Amino acid sequence: MSTAHIVVSNVGKVFQTAERDVVALQDINLEIPQGQFVCLLGPSGCGKSTLLNAIAGFALPTSGSITADGRVVTAPGPERGMVFQEYALFPWMTVADNIAFGLEIKGMARADIAAVVDKLLKMLSLQDFRNRFPKDLSGGMRQRVAIARVLALDSPIMLMDEPFGALDALTRRNLQDELLRLWAELKKTIIFVTHSIEEAIYLADRIVVMTYRPGTVKRDIMVALPRLRDPASAEFNALKRELGQLVMEEQQRHHHDELRMAAVD
Amino acid sequence: MATTSSWRQAGVGLIVPALLIALWQAAAMLGWVNPQVLPSPVAVVAKWIAYLLPLQPYDPAAGSWLAWAVSGELITDSIGSLYRVVVGFLIGAGLALPLGLAMGASQRVYDWFNVLVQMVRPIPPIAYIPLSMLWFGLGNPPAIFLIVLGAFFPVLMNTIAGVRQVDGIYLRAARNLGASGSTLFLRVILPAAVPYILSGVRIGIGTAFIVVIVAEMVAVNNGLGFRILEAREYFWSDKIIAGMISIGLIGLAIDVGMNKLNNHLLRWHRGLEN
Numbered sequence: 268m269s270t271a272h273i274v275v276s277n278v279g280k281v282f283q284t285a286e287r288d289v290v291a292l293q294d295i296n297l298e299i300p301q302g303q304f305v306c307l308l309g310p311s312g313c314g315k316s317t318l319l320n321a322i323a324g325f326a327l328p329t330s331g332s333i334t335a336d337g338r339v340v341t342a343p344g345p346e347r348g349m350v351f352q353e354y355a356l357f358p359w360m361t362v363a364d365n366i367a368f369g370l371e372i373k374g375m376a377r378a379d380i381a382a383v384v385d386k387l388l389k390m391l392s393l394q395d396f397r398n399r400f401p402k403d404l405s406g407g408m409r410q411r412v413a414i415a416r417v418l419a420l421d422s423p424i425m426l427m428d429e430p431f432g433a434l435d436a437l438t439r440r441n442l443q444d445e446l447l448r449l450w451a452e453l454k455k456t457i458i459f460v461t462h463s464i465e466e467a468i469y470l471a472d473r474i475v476v477m478t479y480r481p482g483t484v485k486r487d488i489m490v491a492l493p494r495l496r497d498p499a500s501a502e503f504n505a506l507k508r509e510l511g512q513l514v515m516e517e518q519q520r521h522h523h524d525e526l527r528m529a530a531v532d
Numbered sequence: 533m534a535t536t537s538s539w540r541q542a543g544v545g546l547i548v549p550a551l552l553i554a555l556w557q558a559a560a561m562l563g564w565v566n567p568q569v570l571p572s573p574v575a576v577v578a579k580w581i582a583y584l585l586p587l588q589p590y591d592p593a594a595g596s597w598l599a600w601a602v603s604g605e606l607i608t609d610s611i612g613s614l615y616r617v618v619v620g621f622l623i624g625a626g627l628a629l630p631l632g633l634a635m636g637a638s639q640r641v642y643d644w645f646n647v648l649v650q651m652v653r654p655i656p657p658i659a660y661i662p663l664s665m666l667w668f669g670l671g672n673p674p675a676i677f678l679i680v681l682g683a684f685f686p687v688l689m690n691t692i693a694g695v696r697q698v699d700g701i702y703l704r705a706a707r708n709l710g711a712s713g714s715t716l717f718l719r720v721i722l723p724a725a726v727p728y729i730l731s732g733v734r735i736g737i738g739t740a741f742i743v744v745i746v747a748e749m750v751a752v753n754n755g756l757g758f759r760i761l762e763a764r765e766y767f768w769s770d771k772i773i774a775g776m777i778s779i780g781l782i783g784l785a786i787d788v789g790m791n792k793l794n795n796h797l798l799r800w801h802r803g804l805e806n
Contacts, residue, residue, distance in 0.1 A: 325704060345710040355705035359723040359800045368719070369709035400800040420709065 271298035272456045273322065273424065277331035280317055280482075290481035291317045292328065297475065297484070301423070304450055304457045306471035308464065308510065310518040314482025315460045316428055322458060323349050323426050335424055345369055348417030352429040354409040356401040362412050363388070363397045369420045387415040390449070407438035414446070418453070427459040431466070443469055447494060464510045468503055469496055476510065479517040480524065486513055571770040580606075580774035605759070606778055612755040613744050614782070616672060620679025621740045625733060627680070628687035632729075635688075636695025637721065649688065657681040657743050661750055675747035675755075682739035690732025694725030727798055734790050741783055756782075 280292040291314045299305055307315040320326045322333055324343040333340040335347055343349075348369075356365050363384050370380045388394045391411045401409055410430055417425055431439045447470065450457055461467050467474045468490060476486040488510075492502055553573050559565055560572030567575070583606040590600050602608075634641045635649075657678045664674035698721050706720045748757030760775035 323708065325707075343704070343707045345708070347708075349705070349708045351701060351705065353701050355701045357702060357705070357720065357723070358802065359726070368706075368711075372710040372715055402800060402802045416709070 272301040272303075272336065273297070273299040273458070274334045275299075275318070275322070275331070276333075278318070278321060278328040278333060279330040280314070280321060280326070281329045292321070293481035293483050295331070295482070295484060297487075299456060299458070299473075301456055302454045304470060304472045305459065306467035306474045307458065307460045307477060308462065308467045308474050308514065309477035309482075309485075310462060310479055310514060310521050312521050312524075313477040313479045313517055315462075315477050317482065318477075319349075319426055319428050319458060319460050323347055345373070345420040346422045347424045347426055348420045348422045350410070350413050350417055350425065350427045350430045352432045354401070354406070354413050356409055356412055356416070358401050361398050361400055362393060362404070365401070365412055366415045366419050369416060373420075383419055387419055390418070391415045391445070405438075406434050407442060410434065410442060411445075414449070418449070423456060425455045425457045427457065429460050429462070432461070432463075439466075444495070446470070462514075464507055464514060465498060468492075468506050468510070469498060474510065476513045477517070479521045485517065568767055568769060571773065575770045576773045576777070579768075579770040580777060583771065583774050583778075606774075609754055609756045609759050609775075610778065610782060612752075613748065613757065616675050616679055616744050616747070616752075616755065617737070617740045617786075620676040620744070621683045621737055623676070624680040624683030624740070625687045625736055628684045628732075628736075629691055629729070632688045632691025632732075633695060633722070633725075636692040636725070637717065642692070649685075653685045653689070657739070658746050661747070664747075665751060670751050672752065674751045675744065678743045678747045679740045682743035683736040686735035686739060687729070687732040690728045690735070691725065694728025694732075695721055697728065698724040727801055730794055730797060734794070737786060737790060738783075741786065745779060 275295050275297040278292055278295040279290070282289045282291055295318060297305075307318060309315050317326065321328045322335065322340060324340045324347065327341065340347070357368065360368065366384050366387055367380050370383060375383075388397055391414060393408070393411055393415065396404060396408060396412075401412065404412070413430070431442055434442065443466065446457075449455075459467075459470060471490055473487070473489050475484055476488075477483065478485045490506065492500075492506075496503055498504075556570075557573050560567065560570065560575075571579075584604050586600055586603045587605065588594075588600075588603070590597065594600070631645065635645055636642070660678055660681060661674075664677045668674040668677055702720055702724055703716070706716055711720060744755070745757035748755035749761045752758055756775055756779050760772045760779075763769075763771035763775060
């Protein structure tokens with residue numbers, strides 16, 4: 268029995284379509300210790316989101332198993348809070364109500380909920396937006412609310428599916444710094460999906476590069492650079508070049524596959 | 533600035549109606565049309581005011597001033613029609629909402645009821661008039677029955693669609709936060725379906741308002757629909773038009789009210805800016 272916080276062992280996932288079976292994941296093995304910041308990196312179609320969804324419990328693997336915090340993952344749950352690229356805030360709830368929702372489900376007392384919400388609004392600089400609806404917020408603000416909503420659950424694991432993919436570059440850097448600050452303070456285990464090499468190097472302790480179909484682990488590397496990392500530094504760029512090479516190989520396979528599929532059609 | 537331009541916009545919109553009314557008045561004054569067929573606008577307005585005002589002079593001995601002030605035929609008729617619309621709509625929507633929620637949320641319930649709904653839905657409520665009178669006789673019951681039918685299907689269809697179209701991302705997020713069962717339904721699926729349900733409510737009220745006028749023409753002896761048909765018997769064309777104008781005004785008021793309710797309930801919705 269491993270002592271790691273999240274254990275992915277021999278995980279495979281096959282999607283069955285009318286014409287053929289698509290092997291999205293194959294023989295994935297990962298052991299993620301408590302408090303590690305892991306980025307899953309790869310081109311689209313490499314199965315990184317599929318793997319994240321499997322860990323979240325939305326779509327279970329067809330073979331192998333995943334344990335989180337010592338328990339086998341069988342369904343989604345608040346102990347593995349997820350931040351989505353599309354924010355997924357409830358538009359009919361105010362910012363404060365969105366953050367409180369998970370706590371209400373837990374059955375927490377009203378006064379305690381109010382205290383947690385206040386703390387999180389402050390932590391994410393959202394005090395002035397407490398009673399706004401999501402439609403009145405910018406993308407960056409919405410993602411802050413989504414992060415606060417997951418932090419409210421006080422779960423040890425945070426899953427993030429390209430959370431900053433839809434944001435402009437400045438907002439993105441701003442939220443990356445914020446996330447690093449929160450992570451250092453709260454010591455969460457984070458699994459963060461991205462296709463941005465720079466984002467992965469900027470954030471992660473460890474980068475798992477995935478292959479395009481079937482999705483396997485192509486390279487699993489530790490990033491030893493001290494934080495905050497300087498994207499203009501030589502070490503950063505050396506790593507960027509190395510990872511760029513790996514991702515590009517998979518991107519090319521993706522591209523060829525698309526061309527082949529088009530020819531078959 | 534904004535108010536000036538909105539006033540101007542409203543003013544521009546009034547030019548064409550004013551011209552048409554002027555033309556109508558001119559046609560009446562110059563004797564181009566028989567006043568029995570088309571009375572002048574001035575005559576219609578005079579009739580409308582007479583229709584609005586109480587029939588008897590004020591008598592303090594008979595009751596309060598307020599009761600007297602609303603004793604006019606128009607007001608009694610409007611209250612009669614609105615009562616039928618409200619009762620019929622509440623029953624119709626009250627039946628359609630739970631069934632629609634169940635049909636939208638459960639494929640099994642949908643399979644049970646869908647064929648029946650699809651077979652009955654294309655029959656216009658007005659086609660039920662003969663049956664409604666056989667079943668319920670005369671008076672309010674057949675009229676309300678027809679309005680129930682008119683309100684039922686729009687609310688039902690939109691509620692089903694509203695529940696079915698709920699974006700999967702909200703369900704995923706809610707389940708991730710620990711929601712399930714009735715919490716998921718009441719706090720996520722239902723509010724997400726509200727925009728669809730409200731547009732069904734709006735169509736349903738519109739249908740109810742059409743149906744009430746028709747129902748009053750055949751089954752009841754008061755209400756706006758009854759009144760304009762009665763006026764035809766006596767060739768009171770000014771009263772027919774005055775009644776039609778009243779129907780239009782009440783329809784407009786209902787629509788404005790619905791709009792306000794809509795804007796309040798959907799203040800979170802992206803499409804709306806207040």
